[in-house]
Amino acid sequence: MKVMTLLILALGVGWIIVAENTNQTVSFSVFQSASTTNSETDLIEEQKKMEKSWQQEYMAGNYTFDNPMIIQDPYGEAPLTALAKFRTEQPSRITVTVASRSEAQNITHTYSAFNQEHEVPVLGLYPSTENEVTIEAEDRQGNVQVNTVSIETSDTLASAHDREIVTSSPEEMEPGLTFLIPGKSNVYGVDEEGDIRWYSSRTGGFVFKRLSNGNLLLGASESADKRNDYLFETDMLGKVQHQYKINLPNYEDTNVIHHDAIELPNNNLLVTVHDNSNAYEEDTMVEIDRNTGETVETLDLKDIFPSEAYEEYSGPNESDGDWMHQNAIWYDEENKSILVSGRHQSAVLSLTYPDMNINWILAAPEGWSESMADKVLEPKSENLKYPGAQHAPMILPDQDNNPATKDVLLFDNNRAVTRGDDSLSRDFSQGIQYRINEEEGTVQTVWNYGEERGKKFFSNVVGDADFLYETNNRLLTSGYQKVEDGYQATVVETAGDTQNVVYELELSGIKKGDGRVVYRAERMPLYPEAWNFSSASPGPASSD
Numbered sequence: 001m002k003v004m005t006l007l008i009l010a011l012g013v014g015w016i017i018v019a020e021n022t023n024q025t026v027s028f029s030v031f032q033s034a035s036t037t038n039s040e041t042d043l044i045e046e047q048k049k050m051e052k053s054w055q056q057e058y059m060a061g062n063y064t065f066d067n068p069m070i071i072q073d074p075y076g077e078a079p080l081t082a083l084a085k086f087r088t089e090q091p092s093r094i095t096v097t098v099a100s101r102s103e104a105q106n107i108t109h110t111y112s113a114f115n116q117e118h119e120v121p122v123l124g125l126y127p128s129t130e131n132e133v134t135i136e137a138e139d140r141q142g143n144v145q146v147n148t149v150s151i152e153t154s155d156t157l158a159s160a161h162d163r164e165i166v167t168s169s170p171e172e173m174e175p176g177l178t179f180l181i182p183g184k185s186n187v188y189g190v191d192e193e194g195d196i197r198w199y200s201s202r203t204g205g206f207v208f209k210r211l212s213n214g215n216l217l218l219g220a221s222e223s224a225d226k227r228n229d230y231l232f233e234t235d236m237l238g239k240v241q242h243q244y245k246i247n248l249p250n251y252e253d254t255n256v257i258h259h260d261a262i263e264l265p266n267n268n269l270l271v272t273v274h275d276n277s278n279a280y281e282e283d284t285m286v287e288i289d290r291n292t293g294e295t296v297e298t299l300d301l302k303d304i305f306p307s308e309a310y311e312e313y314s315g316p317n318e319s320d321g322d323w324m325h326q327n328a329i330w331y332d333e334e335n336k337s338i339l340v341s342g343r344h345q346s347a348v349l350s351l352t353y354p355d356m357n358i359n360w361i362l363a364a365p366e367g368w369s370e371s372m373a374d375k376v377l378e379p380k381s382e383n384l385k386y387p388g389a390q391h392a393p394m395i396l397p398d399q400d401n402n403p404a405t406k407d408v409l410l411f412d413n414n415r416a417v418t419r420g421d422d423s424l425s426r427d428f429s430q431g432i433q434y435r436i437n438e439e440e441g442t443v444q445t446v447w448n449y450g451e452e453r454g455k456k457f458f459s460n461v462v463g464d465a466d467f468l469y470e471t472n473n474r475l476l477t478s479g480y481q482k483v484e485d486g487y488q489a490t491v492v493e494t495a496g497d498t499q500n501v502v503y504e505l506e507l508s509g510i511k512k513g514d515g516r517v518v519y520r521a522e523r524m525p526l527y528p529e530a531w532n533f534s535s536a537s538p539g540p541a542s543s544d
Contacts (some may be wrong), residue, residue, distance in 0.1 A: 043232070043240045047075050051535045058085050065137055065145055072151055074535075077238025080198050082122040082151050083535075084135060091116050092137040092145075098124040099132040104193045105170060109527040114140060121237050121533050123526045124177075124197045127156035156196060159185045159516060161489070161507035163194040172495055172502040174468035174475070176525045180491075180507065181208045183462070184226055184254075184515030187218070189526065194505060198526060200238070206519055207231065207261045214528030215241055217269070219257050226515075229256035231269070235531065244269075244293055246286075248276045253320075258282055259327040268296060270338070272326050275300055280310055280321035285329065287354065297354045301326065301340070304356050306369045315344050315417050330394050332406075335359070339408070343389045346420045348410065362387065362408065362434060362443060364419040377436060377443040384445060385432065388425060389415035391463040392520060396433070399446070404439040407446065411463035411476065429458045431465040431476040431494075449476060449492070449499050456481065457490065464520035472496045479518035486511050489518035 054071050063069040068086035073079045084096070091114035098107045107124030125131045130152045137145045161180070170192045177189035177197055187208050188199035200218065205228035207219030218232045222245075233242040248256050251274050259282070261271040269288045274281045280302065287297035301324050302310055313323035328341035331353070338353045347363035358375045361368070364386040365376050393410040400407075412432045416425040430450030436443050450457045457478050464477035473496060479489045487510040493503035510516050 043243060047240060050075060054085075055535070063087065065135070066147055068135065068147070068149065070149060070151055072153065073238070075238040075240075077201050077234065077240075078198065078236065079201060080123070080125040080127060080153060080196070081237050082125065082133075083237065084118070084120040084122055084133075084149075086118055086120075088116055088118065088137050088139075088145075090139040090143075092118075092139045094118055094120050095136040095138070096120055096122050097134045097136075098122065099134070100124075100191065101126070101195065102193060104191045104195065107191075107197065107526060119533060119535055121527075121531075122151065123236055124191075125151060125153050127153050127196055129153055157186055157188055157199045160188055160196060160199075161516060161518075162509040163190065164506045164508070165192075165194045166504035166506055167501050168192045168194075168504075169502040172471070172473075173493055174471045174473050174523045176523045178475075178491060178503075178505065179208060179522045179524060180518055181206070181520040181522065182515060183517040183519050184221075184228065189524075190505070192503070198236070202232070203515075205255065205257070206259050207257060208520070208522065209261065209263070210522075210524055210528060211263050212267075212530065214530035214532075217261055217263070219261065221254075227254045227256060228258070231257060231261060231271070235533065236526070236528065237533065239533075239535075242290070244288060246271070246273060248274055250276045250278045251281070252278070253281070260329045262329050262331055264331060265333065270329055270331075272329065275302070280323065282322055282326050283310070283324040285326075299354060299356055301342070301356075304351070304358060306371070309345075309369075313344070313418075317344070328392050332395055334395075334406075339393045339395065341390055341393050341410070343391070343413075344417050346386070346388045346390065346417050348387060348390065348393045348408065360436065360438065360441060362393075362436070364421070367419045377441055380442050380444040384443065385412070385414075385424070385430075385448070386420055387412045387432070388420040389413040389417045389461075392465050394465070394467060396467045397469070400435070402437075404437050406436045406438060407433055408436060409433045409465050409467050409474065411459075411465040411478075412448075412450075413459055413461070413463055415460060426455070426458055426460070428452075428454050429463060429478050431474055433474075433497075447474075447497050449474070449494050450478070452499075458482075459489075462517055462519045464522075466522065468493070468523055473502065475521060475523050477518055477521040479520070480510070483508070487517070491518070491521045493523070 063086045065086050065088050068084045071083045074083040093114050095110040100106045130150045134148045179189040184205050187204050191197050202220045205219045209217040215233050215235050220230050221228050229246050231244045234240045259272045267290050275284045283301045285299040286295050310323040325343040327343050330339040337350050340349045349361050350359035361376045391411045396407040413429050416422050428451045430448050433447040434443050435446045459478040459480045462479035466475040474494045476492045481488050488508040491505040495502050
């Protein structure tokens with residue numbers, strides 16, 4: 001590992017330590033931290049050695065279209081992937097297809113550039129299977145070659161849930177895999193039949209996002225105590241582009257990066273952390289420069305609440321100072337603001353970014369200070385269901401051609417914490433879509449699903465609600481439902497703005513504290529549109 005030169009910056013709240021050579025691990029500390037450490041293992045350097053090894057083998061061999069070099073799990077991070085390397089006589093574009101079982105659709109992808117040297121990522125393999133993979137090469141004259149190869153994979157993911165498909169109508173569903181994001185276990189993606197087609201070898205925690213460049217942002221641990229203090233930017237093959245570590249030495253628990261991280265329009269990362277005081281937790285965010293690892297902004301939600309909100313908080317985890325329990329961030333590009341979800345305030349706040357002026361508050365009206373009460377949205381009907389211990393608010397594309405309104409979809413766990421309707425608390429959970437008129441300061445409900453399923457759909461903690469952009473469907477995750485022998489999770493996809501279920505997946509076998517609670521679920525294409533893989537391989541190539 002190369003020796004890192006560290007630049008130490010003294011800021012008002014403490015020391016920030018930034019790695020100057022950013023092709024290495026970027027480690028940094030916030031607040032009172034006096035020191036930082038490099039990664040225990042520098043994955044980027046390890047993976048460069050892997051690439052060098054199989055590049056040398058490739059250059060020494062004669063790998064053609066009919067005799068490709070196949071590297072299964074090339075980076076040791078994504079076991080259901082492979083890389084095919086070969087040369088074609090004519091510049092050609094490549095289509096790769098993994099044959100699927102039973103009723104599932106084949107997973108296919110075309111790389112549109114015409115090249116002679118090819119590095120072809122293969123995604124969507126089954127575990128413990130000799131997978132049939134078809135590679136097609138089409139030259140500029142339309143001539144097509146076809147070659148079928150077999151790629152064998154190892155055992156399946158041990159931490160995966162028991163899975164049962166209740167309903168699956170692929171023709172009505174949003175295309176892609178359903179990625180299941182645990183509390184502290186491995187992220188994995190399943191197809192419409194519930195079969196695993198991708199997973200990460202890395203023990204993750206909470207954060208799993210696709211970035212604008214097609215890479216993944218993955219929260220993970222690098223230590224035996226599963227201290228979740230790393231963020232990795234990686235592609236679908238598991239090639240690590242950047243890795244970041246947050247040091248909070250005064251924070252004794254393992255959830256250093258505890259719920260969310262998003263990509264900002266300036267490409268920086270905004271991450272939920274803690275204030276490192278050991279008195280309060282889950283109420284602070286940091287903006288991280290993507291290239292240097294420097295902390296650009298520190299936002300403490302205590303700065304916008306009166307002191308009694310956190311000093312006098314009495315509710316779940318009060319002994320930990322968990323008065324806010326921030327569990328989500330969403331960036332509002334239209335007015336350069338963020339949505340912040342505070343589970344233990346049963347509130348969603350719209351805040352200007354980065355100065356944190358309050359635009360509005362979506363919450364029951366009781367218990368607010370005089371200065372904040374004016375920002376609480378007024379209901380347009382008497383029976384409005386306010387969120388309770390909610391998760392995952394997001395802003396939808398325009399739904400009514402009215403520039404004054406904004407639709408917000410979230411998962412309402414329906415547990416009254418700090419405020420809310422105790423008579424309904426814990427009776428159900430639901431996905432709910434609110435329409436907010438920002439000019440009038442009003443709110444109404446325009447869609448919901450889950451209340452009709454009662455207590456069976458209730459999730460005391462965690463949950464997700466996503467708008468799916470191609471079909472306008474909604475994907476809901478009730479991630480921690482009590483059942484006779486432990487817990488289960490249910491993922492439901494509804495069609496458009498109806499309550500018609502087109503997909504339902506039950507995930508069982510969850511035990512309290514085993515790290516397999518389903519924090520969120522995401523529907524995403526397996527192959528990102530923006531992805532242009534390269535291992536910087538030697539050898540001639542022609543492309544357009």
